[in-house]
Amino acid sequence: MASRISSFWNLHKFSILLVLASLLFYTSFAYELVRTDFIKLISLFFALFFLTFKLIQFEKWNFSFLLISGILFRLIFLMVEPNLSQDFYRFIWDGELVLSGMNPYLQTPDAIMENGQILLANASELHNGMGSLSARNFSNYPPLNQLLFAISAFLGGKSIMGSLIAMRSIIIMADIGIYYFGKKLLRHLNRSPHLIFWYFLNPLVIIELTGNLHFEGVMLFFFVWGLCFLTTNKSLFAAIVFACSISVKLVPLMFLPLFISYFGFRKSIKFYSALGLITLLGILPFYSPELFSNYTNTVGLWFSNFEFNAGLYNIIKQIAINFDVKPWEIIKTYGKLIPFIIIGFVLALTFLRDNKKLSVLISSMLWTLALYYFLSSTVHPWYIIFLVGLTVFTDYRFPLAWSLAIILSYSAYANPEFKENPGFLLIEYLIVFGFMAYEIYKLKGKKLLIRKN
Numbered sequence: 001m002a003s004r005i006s007s008f009w010n011l012h013k014f015s016i017l018l019v020l021a022s023l024l025f026y027t028s029f030a031y032e033l034v035r036t037d038f039i040k041l042i043s044l045f046f047a048l049f050f051l052t053f054k055l056i057q058f059e060k061w062n063f064s065f066l067l068i069s070g071i072l073f074r075l076i077f078l079m080v081e082p083n084l085s086q087d088f089y090r091f092i093w094d095g096e097l098v099l100s101g102m103n104p105y106l107q108t109p110d111a112i113m114e115n116g117q118i119l120l121a122n123a124s125e126l127h128n129g130m131g132s133l134s135a136r137n138f139s140n141y142p143p144l145n146q147l148l149f150a151i152s153a154f155l156g157g158k159s160i161m162g163s164l165i166a167m168r169s170i171i172i173m174a175d176i177g178i179y180y181f182g183k184k185l186l187r188h189l190n191r192s193p194h195l196i197f198w199y200f201l202n203p204l205v206i207i208e209l210t211g212n213l214h215f216e217g218v219m220l221f222f223f224v225w226g227l228c229f230l231t232t233n234k235s236l237f238a239a240i241v242f243a244c245s246i247s248v249k250l251v252p253l254m255f256l257p258l259f260i261s262y263f264g265f266r267k268s269i270k271f272y273s274a275l276g277l278i279t280l281l282g283i284l285p286f287y288s289p290e291l292f293s294n295y296t297n298t299v300g301l302w303f304s305n306f307e308f309n310a311g312l313y314n315i316i317k318q319i320a321i322n323f324d325v326k327p328w329e330i331i332k333t334y335g336k337l338i339p340f341i342i343i344g345f346v347l348a349l350t351f352l353r354d355n356k357k358l359s360v361l362i363s364s365m366l367w368t369l370a371l372y373y374f375l376s377s378t379v380h381p382w383y384i385i386f387l388v389g390l391t392v393f394t395d396y397r398f399p400l401a402w403s404l405a406i407i408l409s410y411s412a413y414a415n416p417e418f419k420e421n422p423g424f425l426l427i428e429y430l431i432v433f434g435f436m437a438y439e440i441y442k443l444k445g446k447k448l449l450i451r452k453n
Helices: 002-031 038-059 063-075 087-099 109-115 123-130 143-156 160-188 193-200 203-211 216-231 235-246 251-255 258-263 265-286 291-304 312-322 327-352 358-375 381-391 398-414 422-442
Strands: none
Touching: 002 038, 002 063, 002 203, 038 063, 038 193, 038 203, 038 398, 063 160, 063 193, 063 203, 087 109, 087 123, 087 143, 087 160, 109 123, 143 160, 143 265, 160 193, 160 203, 160 216, 193 381, 203 216, 203 381, 203 398, 216 235, 216 251, 216 358, 216 381, 235 251, 235 265, 251 327, 251 358, 258 265, 258 327, 258 358, 312 327, 312 358, 327 358, 358 381, 358 398, 381 398, 398 422
């Protein structure tokens, strides 16, 4: 036994030291970091990214070693409150609301607190913690996400920490599922299965999902599972799990037109019918005449009211301001145009590109989502995790560069007035667009963005 341990140490001592260093950095990130300490935040994050790069480089064929390492990194965060996001208060609030038999889409937290008739566990702490912006708006989380919140609140036993542990357990299991199905999908696409570790060990993924309790990973789990069903021509099962993905986060909705060219018209009708039926069944428990107006109005705020870490939008805004256009007028008009631009782009990819191969279909999804985030007025760091998940199945790597550079957006929290630093935003998007331009040039002649065979 001792000789086996000695032999393992001699073979993997540098990698073990990298894992130990990463565990120390993640511990510091989870238990000691205050989000206003921007220098410490980016120092830890960049160090973790470098350690991850070296770890994958040294052990990329040692799947068990990297899998266990990724799980250990996540377990560091298991029993600590998120320090970069307060969204978890709203998650628990919605979960407690569902458990009490209330519809989270019909009353705002402010209205419930003013009414005073509904007693939720830890109501005051949750209401104060979620912040005024969330408290005055209806929930914008889809039905399956609400179910996961309710399960977490139930397992938490009216304890905030208990609910956090339950949510983290769900998110960690989803990431392990992404590892499992992602590896299978990579093999089907004739790509190296070790590429999945660029998702599984990515510091942004670990910190924003397990650490800050965002559910993009659960959405991505169902989505990657659905892609695996496509590899075995099980379109009905694919439709079911794609519907689950949409019912966690709405993002996959923008990919739906692409399946017309993947399946063909007749088969796509069956696919859309099954997907639509499952989605509607998920909505039924929450249905009310006010549901859709409340939900769409809340989701619409992200298009027409909020600004954070925007790319092309900031350029357009500065140009418009020079022509004396008011900033609040710009975002409302701009927000109305974005859906039409994305729909036009998706339809172009649907009918001008050959998406019959799964690899091409995934590439079309990647470019659709990338364009949406390039144009969006709000790009929180956890948003691009879906891009990181998709990119490992394609020839492109610019989302990985973005997963490093996007940490610069947290500079806004270092400012008492929550004011973004234009210099950091410029650096972030120069890295992303520069890397993307290089990859497009490098792949020119091999892969065209829009092509029809």
